[in-house]
Structure formats: structure tokens, C-alpha cells
Amino acid sequence: xxxxxxxxxxxxxxxxxxxxxxxxxxxxxxxxxxxxxxxxxxxxxxxxxxxxxxxxxxxxxxxxxxxxxxxxxxxxxxxxxxxxxxxxxxxxxxxxxxxxxxxxxxxxxxxxxxxxxxxxxxxxxxxxxxxxxxxxxxxxxxxxxxxxxxxxxxxxxxxxxxxxxxxxxxxxxxxxxxxxxxxxxxxxxxxxxxxxxxxxxxxxxxxxxxxxxxxxxxxxxxxxxxxxxxxxxxxxxxxxxxxxxxxxxxxxxxxxxxxxxxxxxxxxxxxxxxxxxxxxxxxxxxxxxxxxxxxxxxxxxxxxxxxxxxxxxxxxxxxxxxxxxxxxxxxxxxxxxxxxxxxxxxxxxxxxxxxxxxxxxxxxxxxxxxxxxxxxxxxxxxxxxxxxxxxxxxxxxxxxxxxxxxxxxxxxxxxxxxxxxxxxxxxxxxxxxxxxxxxx
Amino acid sequence: xxxxxxxxxxxxxxxxxxxxxxxxxxxxxxxxxxxxxxxxxxxxxxxxxxxxxxxxxxxxxxxxxxxxxxxxxxxxxxxxxxxxxxxxxxxxxxxxxxxxxxxxxxxxxxxxxxxxxxxxxxxxxxxxxxxxxxxxxxxxxxxxxxxxxxxxxxxxxxxxxxxxxxxxxxxxxxxxxxxxxxxxxxxxxxxxxxxxxxxxxxxxxxxxxxxxxxxxxxxxxxxxxxxxxxxxxxxxxxxxxxxxxxxxxxxxxxxxxxxxxxxxxxxxxxxxxxxxxxxxxxxxxxxxxxxxxxxxxxxxxxxxxxxxxxxxxxxxxxxxxxxxxxxxxxxxxxxxxxxxxxxxxxxxxxxxxxxxxxxxxxxxxxxxxxxxxxxxxxxxxxxxxxxxxxxxxxxxxxxxxxxxxxxxxxxxxxxxxxxxxxxxxxxxxxxxxxxxxxxx
Numbered sequence: 001x002x003x004x005x006x007x008x009x010x011x012x013x014x015x016x017x018x019x020x021x022x023x024x025x026x027x028x029x030x031x032x033x034x035x036x037x038x039x040x041x042x043x044x045x046x047x048x049x050x051x052x053x054x055x056x057x058x059x060x061x062x063x064x065x066x067x068x069x070x071x072x073x074x075x076x077x078x079x080x081x082x083x084x085x086x087x088x089x090x091x092x093x094x095x096x097x098x099x100x101x102x103x104x105x106x107x108x109x110x111x112x113x114x115x116x117x118x119x120x121x122x123x124x125x126x127x128x129x130x131x132x133x134x135x136x137x138x139x140x141x142x143x144x145x146x147x148x149x150x151x152x153x154x155x156x157x158x159x160x161x162x163x164x165x166x167x168x169x170x171x172x173x174x175x176x177x178x179x180x181x182x183x184x185x186x187x188x189x190x191x192x193x194x195x196x197x198x199x200x201x202x203x204x205x206x207x208x209x210x211x212x213x214x215x216x217x218x219x220x221x222x223x224x225x226x227x228x229x230x231x232x233x234x235x236x237x238x239x240x241x242x243x244x245x246x247x248x249x250x251x252x253x254x255x256x257x258x259x260x261x262x263x264x265x266x267x268x269x270x271x272x273x274x275x276x277x278x279x280x281x282x283x284x285x286x287x288x289x290x291x292x293x294x295x296x297x298x299x300x301x302x303x304x305x306x307x308x309x310x311x312x313x314x315x316x317x318x319x320x321x322x323x324x325x326x327x328x329x330x331x332x333x334x335x336x337x338x339x340x341x342x343x344x345x346x347x348x349x350x351x352x353x354x355x356x357x358x359x360x361x362x363x364x365x366x367x368x369x370x371x372x373x374x375x376x377x378x379x380x381x382x383x384x385x386x387x388x389x390x391x392x393x394x395x396x397x398x399x400x401x402x403x404x405x406x407x408x409x410x411x412x413x414x415x416x417x418x419x420x421x422x423x424x425x426x427x428x429x430x431x432x433x434x435x436x437x438x439x440x
Numbered sequence: 441x442x443x444x445x446x447x448x449x450x451x452x453x454x455x456x457x458x459x460x461x462x463x464x465x466x467x468x469x470x471x472x473x474x475x476x477x478x479x480x481x482x483x484x485x486x487x488x489x490x491x492x493x494x495x496x497x498x499x500x501x502x503x504x505x506x507x508x509x510x511x512x513x514x515x516x517x518x519x520x521x522x523x524x525x526x527x528x529x530x531x532x533x534x535x536x537x538x539x540x541x542x543x544x545x546x547x548x549x550x551x552x553x554x555x556x557x558x559x560x561x562x563x564x565x566x567x568x569x570x571x572x573x574x575x576x577x578x579x580x581x582x583x584x585x586x587x588x589x590x591x592x593x594x595x596x597x598x599x600x601x602x603x604x605x606x607x608x609x610x611x612x613x614x615x616x617x618x619x620x621x622x623x624x625x626x627x628x629x630x631x632x633x634x635x636x637x638x639x640x641x642x643x644x645x646x647x648x649x650x651x652x653x654x655x656x657x658x659x660x661x662x663x664x665x666x667x668x669x670x671x672x673x674x675x676x677x678x679x680x681x682x683x684x685x686x687x688x689x690x691x692x693x694x695x696x697x698x699x700x701x702x703x704x705x706x707x708x709x710x711x712x713x714x715x716x717x718x719x720x721x722x723x724x725x726x727x728x729x730x731x732x733x734x735x736x737x738x739x740x741x742x743x744x745x746x747x748x749x750x751x752x753x754x755x756x757x758x759x760x761x762x763x764x765x766x767x768x769x770x771x772x773x774x775x776x777x778x779x780x781x782x783x784x785x786x787x788x789x790x791x792x793x794x795x796x797x798x799x800x801x802x803x804x805x806x807x808x809x810x811x812x813x814x815x816x817x818x819x820x821x822x823x824x825x826x827x828x829x830x831x832x833x834x835x836x837x838x839x840x841x842x843x844x845x846x847x848x849x850x851x852x853x854x855x856x857x858x859x860x861x862x863x864x865x866x867x868x869x870x871x872x873x874x875x876x877x878x879x880x
Contacts, residue, residue: 073816077823078772110814273755277827279762279770306827307814316756319716320763327719332518373859374550374747374831376513377866379873383517387717387746391814392832419813426817433819 001047003027003401006040008051008367009381012357013058013341017334019381025056027363030175030400034359049396051367055381057337058355059117059364059399060310061344063141064210064248064269066123066301067132068095068103070110071425073302075433087303090432094425095152100125101132102421107308108136109418112404114309115366115394120246120269120298120348122182122210124153127167130177137404137412139364141246141348142167143182143210146197147189157193161200168207176400178208178348180246185212186234187222194238201242208246208349211235214257215249216280232257241266244349248298251275251283258284262291267347270339272316274300282320286330296344297336309391310340318386333382367396441487443467443841446480448491448807449821452797453498453781457774459821465496467803470615470840474799489836491807495821497777498795499557499804499839500750501784503581504650504688504709506563506741507572508535508543510550511865513742515873527743530872534865535592540565541572542861547748548576549858552844554749555806555834560686560709560738560788562622562650564593567607570617577844577852579804581686581788582607583622583650586637587629597633601640608647616840618648620686625652626674627662634678641682648686648789651675654697655689656720672697681706684789688738691715691723698724702731707787710779712756714740722760726770736784737776749831750780758826773822807836 003026010023012035024040026033034041040048072090076082100123111119120141121129133140144167145151146160154160168179181204183189183197194211201209214220214231223231232253235241243265250268253261261268270283285295297313299305305313314336321330345355354364368389370378375388397405404412443466450463452475464480466473474481480488512530516522540563551559558579561569566584573580584607585591586600594600608619621644623629623637634651641649654660654671663671672693675681683705690708693701701708710723728735737753739745745753754776761770785795794804808829810818815828837845844852 071817073819074823074827075819077820077827078769078774080769106813106816113812113814273759276759276763277755277768279765279767281763281766306823309814312755315713315717315752316759319713319756322719323716323721323760323763325719326721328717329518329520330719334518373546373553373855373862374749376546376859377511377863377869379513379515379866379870380517383514383746387514387517387713390830390832392830415813419816422813423817426819429817430819 001029001401002043002045003047003049004040004043005049005051005056007053008056009053010035010357011055011057011337011381013338014356014358017338023056025357027401030362032357032359032361032363035357054370054395055368055385056365057368058341058357059366059397060115060340061118061296061348061355062111062116062299062308062310063120063246063296063344063347064271064298064300065107065119065121065308066303067107067119067121067129068100068123069301069303070106071099071103071422071429073306075303075429086433086436090429091152093432094428095124097125097128099425100128102425104129104132105413105418106422107302108132108138109410109413109415110308111138112136112397112410113394113408114311114391115368115397116308116310117364117366117397117399118345118348118350118354120180120210124151126163127170130167130171130179134174134177135412137399137402139176139354139399141178141180141208143180145182145184146193147184148193149188157196168204180208180210182210183240185215185219186231187219191227191234191238194235194240198239208244209240210246210248211240213247213250214252220252230257232261236260246347249275249283250288251281253284255287258287258291258293262293266293268293268295269298269347270295270317271298271300271305272313272320274304276316276320277304282324285317286321286325294343294346295339296347297340311389311391314340314386333380333386336386337382363401364399366394368393369395441469442483442485443487443489444480444483445489445491445496447493448496449493450475450797451495451497451777451821453778454796454798457778463496465797467841470803472797472799472801472803475797494810494835495808496805497808498781498797499806499837500555500780501558501736501788501795502551502556502738502748502750503560503686503736503784503787504711504738504740505547505559505561505748506743507547507559507561507569508540508563509741509743510546511539511543511862511869513746515743515869526873526876530869531592533872534868535564537565537568539865540568542865544569544572545853545858546862547742548572548578549850549853549855550748551578552576552837552850553834553848554751554831555808555837556748556750557804557806557837557839558785558788558790558794560620560650564591566603567610570607570611570619574614574617575852577839577842579616579794579839581618581620581648583620585622585624586633587624588633589628597636608644620648620650622650623680625655625659626671627659631667631674631678634675634680638679648684649680650686650688651680653687653690654692660692670697672701676700686787689715689723690728691721693724695727698727698731698733702733706733708733708735709738709787710735710757711738711740711745712753712760714744716756716760717744722764725757726761726765734783734786735779736787737780751829751831754780754826773820773826776826777822803841804839806834808833809835
């Protein structure tokens, strides 16, 4: 099966970040086999898709998410103690395989509609997440959380590892779903547990490890109090600061830690809106990238960041660096798009397969309409994408040569059922909130 | 002519900021005559509009804009010296009544599509702006720029005043277009000119005065060097720090200045994205509002801020205050919506007529669809509007009882013609940029 996409403004997201006007792209099966500009080749029997001059670029990569938490989107916003008042008790009570399926499906719908084709997830009952990701047709690095705060799906660390083993077994050899292990954070897994994870990871070199790192003031205090160390040092001491570690947040890191992280070849998922909404600060993205650390544009879970699309992160990502640098110069728009595509793929160790439009790579791509008055005129396409385009401008989404969305109609998920299931859980949440509020 | 809007989730934006489920609203002519919840009254011959449970709220107010600069949107983004290399020479060469008409029409289209019903503008050939605003059906405070840097439409300050007099004469008594005078900024109008404006304003008490204030480091330096003062002091010395002065930006103001501004009863248009994109800093919005200064959510011109919709400003507005306060608490979502509606109206001196949905007020309102997966579930409507909704969710827009948009179709402007005129100017701009680049 061959698909030819013609008449596109191609952003291949190769190292020079070119803009190819009048571009075309050939896909055979799940693979990109050729790209070019000008007259497209004739291929008998090929499906020919005229992009109508729209932008065709790699599907975006969201390297840090808690998909099922769509069901908590905006819950208790602006309530002082919402975490302890609502969220933690409700997670303990309501997080079941069914709830995880419902929330993850809602997230998958949102991701596809926003042109995100690869997502890294950390949550509970992660095998369920993998199944929904599989059905949705996107790619996922699905991370089973390991934590010692009595999370919803494991009472002991051993149970956590058992869940991880099940996850690994179920998705062994899967082309789009990659099992992952996710020790929660230095303060919630401590050195002993992280060390167990490190040894487990030694035996499972193909399983990516994800962790929250250097995110919160309270984490800094915990690490100082318990170990007289900083979070990065705690992870290092546990033997986990290693090649490919996917570190979410990394707000509180200094120059020496950046150097050690770069040397250890860890990767970073940057969550601009989530970090700012909590008033936590601005991650030193410019410094990390200058040191050679790949940094991706992530959303965090929708409890913290509300949305899962990368477009709504773009302006904050660059604005925060400009604010921190007190200059217009940091992080040009082009670099933001690089982070959202090929660099995000690198964060997940997938840059050999996705993240750019090149022959030999998987055909993960999106088409974006650029005709709205609010994005016109266009002088600098990267500027337009970063500062004016919106997730709803994404028209078509393809993963591994399969269309997941055409003309904004998602083909792999039943929108009505996904919404019904999600709203049913939300109704239970609302009733529980009312009970909590009535109890004072 | 009576219109009844039923089955709405009403956000009247009255002082308590209630959310009225199952709300209805009655409009007679251009005025809201009644609102309520539950069964709507029966009115023979009325147009009945079922809001389908969607949000109905006041049309938004954008209190600082340079509408015609849509034509410069993203031009030279990330080029170091874009202002001197491209923009200023091109403004001098290309800013004509025709260009202003084309750019302003594109902006009006974008504003209506985003649910902004009132805008304050500062640019050149402002009579043209007023005419486009009139035709578009929105409300505008159209400010003729006065500056002594040889701007495109006046060689002398006297000529600037003459243009302003023409503007005032043309829109005397107009119900939606309010003529305004806009001394550019302390560094570009200096004390003598600002003093002339102050005396002119004494004679024209109904003409709002707009100014850029305390925006840039270079402005601080200019005021220090030329007057050994800070910008607010310079404006004060010129006699212009007065009731109703619409001050855009106000980044570089200290506590004592905030107190004097509050005492003088000036108002502030806050431009979060524009200020951050330039790396300029974070305006002390919380402190200004605490002192009683009305602050509105503004976009600045699309050269600086790229878009004219307030939704894309909402998250930055609150995130910046949370970052500055190193806490999740500053500026709850509800306050952001207040700023975008009734408080923005107050900034423009129009809160007696628009900005909330109350009997006796002008029927300026919008309906927002809340059915997209990316905004669901909804636990806190203000959170959803601030952090998840997008401008494209606005379905219907009414100003003074007239529908300007229904089902996203703008009725007052010919979309195709507006786009064609704008892209024609943009083509000239691109050719000029190529000439400039070729010249080195």
C-alpha cells in the first residue's frame, strides 16, 4: 500500500529545520520511502492526498503525561488544599482499571485531535494504558509507577515490580507500545527502591525508565533533610542517573548537575505550563540544551496542566526562557518545534524511528491547516506554529502509515462512547466532591 | 425586536461572578432587559435561541491593540534587529489609509471570531480604523497616535492634533465607536507634547487618552537620562496622570507609583504575552489590582503578541503572577475572566454600558461551545475557560443586540475579500523584505 502526499509545505524537522514549499512525501506500508519538492512521482495504485498547501510535519511527541488524569482536569482548581482534600483520597478510592481505561481513552482522543502521535505516560494499572494506546493507534511509552506511598495499584514494591513484569510481557515486541518502569520521584521511592529499579533496569536494558525529578521545593527539603543532598544527587547515589533516563521537570538543578546529567546522558521532559501554574519556577531549558541534554515539550497530566496538546505549551516554553534571560533572543520558534518533534523523540530514545520526515522512518505525520485569519499572513512559518496556530488546526494524523484522523474525524476511537465513559466517571467524582465538602 | 436566549450556562460577570445553570436572557433592541434561571418567559414574536447548555458570557474586552499590525504578524520573528531592519522602514513606506483598512479588517475578523466585542486601538490614520470597526459591528476606542518621531501620518504635532479633531468629528455621538487620543509614550512624546495633550484633553473630557507606559528598559534609561525621573513621574509632571488614562504595559512601576496611579484613578491594559515575548518582565498585576487599579487583559499588536484573542492570554496572565509569587495562589481563574470582561470595560470607562450581562446593559455577548473532549470534564467552569478553552470554541457573537457571528460565520465582514486585501499587502511586504535582505 502506497500513499503519496503532494502539494505540502513540508517541515521534515531534519537538523537544518528546512521549510520545503511544494513538497511531496511517499509512504509504503508504515514507512516513509521518499520525500521531495516539485513534481511528485507517479505510483500506480497509490492513494494520492493533496495537502492543499498545508503544513505536513512529524507527529508531535509529548514525553511526560498522566493520561488517565484527564478525569481530574481542573478539579478543585484554585482550592488551596485540593491535593489532600480531593485528589489523593479520590485516587485511592476511584483509580481502577476501568477508570484508567476511561481517562486514557479521553486523553488519546485529545492527543490525536492535537496531532500528538507519541506520548510517554506514567500512572497506575499501566497495562490498561498500553491497551488503550494500542487501540487508539498512537505510540506510547507506558510507564508503570513504582512508589512507596501506597498507590492505588500496589501495596508493596514487589507488587509494583510484578505489575511491571506483566506490562513488559504483554507488550513485548509491540511495534507502537513500549513498556516502561516509572519510579515516582526521589522523595516517594527513596534510594533503596530506586536502587532496586536500577538493578531491574540492568536486566531489562530495553525498558525505558521515567522519573519525576527536581520539581518541587518540598522535594528539595526532603532530600536535604533525609540525605543532606539535592534530588539529582539522590538519584545518582541510587545508581539511576543513567543513559536514557527520562527525567520530568528538572526545575531545581544547578550548573554542576546539568553537567553531570549531560555526562550521564539522561533526557528531560519539560512541563512549562504545569510548572508555572504551580508557581514553581522556570526550568533552565536553554542551559540543559546547551549542555547537550535533549529536552522535549511535555504537558504533564491534565490535573496539573489541563490540556495535552503541545501548541498551548509552545508560547509558554519560549516566553519563560525569554523572561528568565531578560531578552527576546532565547529559544527561537524553530527550536520549540524541534523540541516538539525530533528532540522529543530523542528524549524517548525513539529518534531513530520517528520525530522527522525522512526515508526509512516510520510514517508518523500530521497535516495542519493554515488558512484561518488568525494565523495570516505568514512570514515565518515556525513563528506562526509557535505563537498563532492552535491544536484544532491539525486536520489529519497518520501513525505508521495509518490514518488516525482525517478532516478532524478520529477513526480509531468512538468519540461518543469515549465521552460517555469519561463523563460517567466524572459524575462519580462530582458526587464524591460534594460528600467531601458536606463533611467540611 | 426581542431575542430570548435559553438553556444557557450564564456567566453574567457581576461582582460575585456566579455561574447560572439553565439560564436565560432577554434582549430588546440593543439592550439586555432581563435574565434569569429556569423557565424562560414567553414573548410573542421573539427570536428564541437555544444555547444548548453552552456558556453565554459578556463579549470580551481587549483594551490595548494595534489592529492594522496584523499585516506584520510574525514578520522577522527571531531576527535580532527586526524593528530597525524591517518594521520601522516598512511602516514609513507602507502605512497608508488603504493598508490600515486592510490590516484593521483582518483584525476585526479575528476579534469577532475570538469573541472580543470591544477593542481599544492605537495606530495611524485612525479615522480609517473607526470606519472598519463601525462596519464590523464591534465596539472600538480608536486612538489617533501623537508622536514626534515622524510617524507615517503626521509630520508635526499640530498635524497629529488635526487628525485627532477629524476623528472626533467623524465619530461624535457614534454608539459604538469612541474617538480617542494616544500620545505614544513618554520617550516619544516627551513632557511638552504630553502637556499639550493634557490641555487638549481638558477641553475634550469625553475623549479617552491612551499611552504606552513603563514598558521598556530603554524607556527607563531615557527618562532617567533626560529628566532624572521614572516614566510614571514624567507622565505625572506632564499633567497626564489623570482619571481614566489608559496605560498600556506598566511593567516597571514600584509600590509608590502604584499608589499614585491608584490615587490618580488611571487604568491599565496588561499585555502578558507581548511583554514576555520580548523578555521584558512580568507586570505587577496583583499589586495593581490590590491597590484598586482596574487591569484588563490585552493582546498588544500582532507584531508583538501575534494573536488578538484573549483565550491565548489567559494562561500566561495567571501563570506569570503565580511564577512571580512563587505560589499556586495568585490570580484564580475567576479573576482572569473578570479582567477580560467587566474589569476590561472599566479600563475603557465603559463598564456602565458593557462588560456584564445585566438588565439595562448593552447586549454584547458570546456563546462558547464546551463539548470538545479537550475541555471535558468540567468541574470548575472558570478553570476550563482559562486553561482549556480556545478562541475557536466561540460560536456566536452579539453586539448591541445584533449577531455579528452565528455558528462561527461572521456576518458583517466578507471573509474572502478581507483575506485577499490582507494577503495583497503581505505580498508587498515580502517583496520589500527580500529587497532589504538583498541590500544586506
